[in-house]
Amino acid sequence: MKSLKDIKSVYFVGAGGIGMSALVRYFLAKGKKVAGYDKTATELTAQLIKEGADIHYEDNCSLIPAYCLEKETTLVVLTPAVPHDHSELTYFRTNGFWMAKRAEVLGEITNTDRGICVAGTHGKTTTSSMTAHLLKQSPVDCNAFLGGILKNYNSNLMLSDKSDLTVIEADEYDRSFHWLHPYMAVITSSDPDHLDIYGTEKEYLKSFRIFTSLIKEGGCLIMKKGLKVEPDLKSSVKLYSYSIEEGDFHAERVRIGNGTIVFDFVTPTETIKDIELGVPVRINIENSIAAMALAWLNGVTGDDLRKGMASYRGAKRRFDFYLKSDNLVVLDDYGHHPEEVKASISSLKQLYPDRKITVIFQPHLFTRTRDFYVEFAEHLSLADELILLEIYPARELPIPGVSSEIIFEKVTSPKKTLCSKKELLNQLRGKEYDVVMTLGAGDIDTYIPQIIDILQGK
Incomplete structure (x- = not known):
């Protein structure tokens, strides 16, 4: 790969993806000319345009700005979500442009910076966001490329003019995280996923083993206890374990009540008392232990850990509350893997043990279904009640015999409904609801304002 210093302009094919958009912002901040294509206009792409990116929504080579047609000084960044036969991609490919996946670009950045990379089937976004916030609000500071919009900063990108620590969400899809060069890494979970890419659980676990082999000399790996991953570490790389109950890093005296979660954080050499979670969801105890372990190993003090965890407001679409009242609660969560679905609903039932929980779930991908x-x-x-929508296809074509119905048939909730997105609002109209969660990685979150209006009788 060429040096990023050589480029003057960057063109993104798939500019509006949450991971891609962080790189759009990064290159804008570095003074590069930035343009790109995305299939759909969103709130995020509109914000990127305001920040200086030139983005269009039609696959049309004539819309590519002239400054992105200079192949010696233009980098083309692509995502696997865009089809191989996309005409703009074809143009850049046939004309010999410098093309790189998002992960390759992040790999180049972590090759020169000290990369703190958070991997795992689930928990990546929350743990990496927490880590970035803990470092950013302390004297240590950091850069960060995140897989969600962090509410504290209203961005998925953080930059520093004094720190070479760079927090990155390490995505295992398409083996993207094999491009990274971590200084420190976390593995939060290894439940099989993306079997359309890996085929078997064995191959999926092998990809995490390869990821651990990429950690630089003198670095470390922090891995949740009980995972099936067998690390392949360089001799000078330290291995730490963590979980809620045990490990080199763990929690003690967990206290849950009155809408708060407080616990003591145990490290290999000290116990930091009374950590209070700013987002008091049980799964965040474990996420915060991994994040605090990374921050602590990089010199963040106990007092700053306390302040940072209490002030952390979460990432959008991660247990994201839109409405809280005595008679109605509405929230959204990105959970799209079975274990994430379990964690989200279980956490919600723990928060509201005496209230009726309604889940509106949008399955993501035919292969995952x-x-x-x-x-x-x-x-x-x-x-207590499930409203199940059709599958959000994302990058995939339909698979014969695979639809939401195969999930629906096996659901045992007291009340369940199968409906389309078009029917959803009418389905909700005129009925009483208590706690409602939209769940899934597709576009279900875009319906939330209308859902709230209907539930409030507007």
Whole structure:
């Protein structure tokens, strides 16, 4: 790969993706000319345009700005979500442009910076966001490329003029995290996913083993206890364990009540008392332990850990409350793997043990539905009421015999409904609801304002 110093302009094919948009902001901040294509106009792409990016929504080579047609000084960044036969991609490919996946660019950045990379089937966004916030609000500071919009900063990008620490969400999809060069890494979970790419659980776990081999000399790996991953570490890389109950880093005296979660954080050499979570959800105890371990190992003090965790406001679409009242609660969560669905609904039931929980779930990908429909049905059955929407296809074409119905048939919730997105608002109209969560990685969150209006009788 060429040096990033050589480029004057960057063109993004898929500019509006949450990971891609952080790189858009990074290159804008570095003074580069930035343009790109995305299939759909969103709130995020509108914000990127305001910040200086030139983005269009039609696959049309004539819309590529002239400054992105100089192949010696232009970098083209692409995402696997865009089809291979996309005409703009084809143009850049056939004309010999410098093209790189998002992960390759992040790999180049972590090759020169000290990369703090958070990997795992789930928990990546929250743990990396927490880590970035803990470092940013302390004297240590950091840069960060995040997989969600962090509410504290209203961005998925953080830059520093004094720190070479760079927090990155390490995505295992398409083996993207194999481009990274971590100084420190966390693995939060290794439940099989993306079997359309990996085929088997064995290959999926092998990809995490390869990821651990990329950690630089003198670095460290912090891994949740009980994972099936067998690390392949260089001799000078330290291995730490963590979980809620035990490990080199863990929690003691967990106190949950009155809408708060407080616990003591145990490290290999000290116990930091009375950590209070700014986002008091049980799964965040474990996420915060991993994040605080990374921050602590980089010199963040106990007092700054306390302040940082209490002031952390979370990432958008991660247990994201839109409305809280005595008679109605509405929130959204990005959970799209069976274990995430289980964690989200279980956490919600723990927060509201005496209230009726309604879940509106939008399955994400035909392949994931095919591979895990039994597990999805089991965990969705934790809800008092389920409204199940059609599958959000994202990058995939339909698979014969795979639809939301194969989940629906196995759900055992007391009340369940199968409906389309078009029917959803009418389905909700005129009925009483208590606690409502939209769940999934598709576009269900875009319906929330209308859902709230209907539930409030507007």
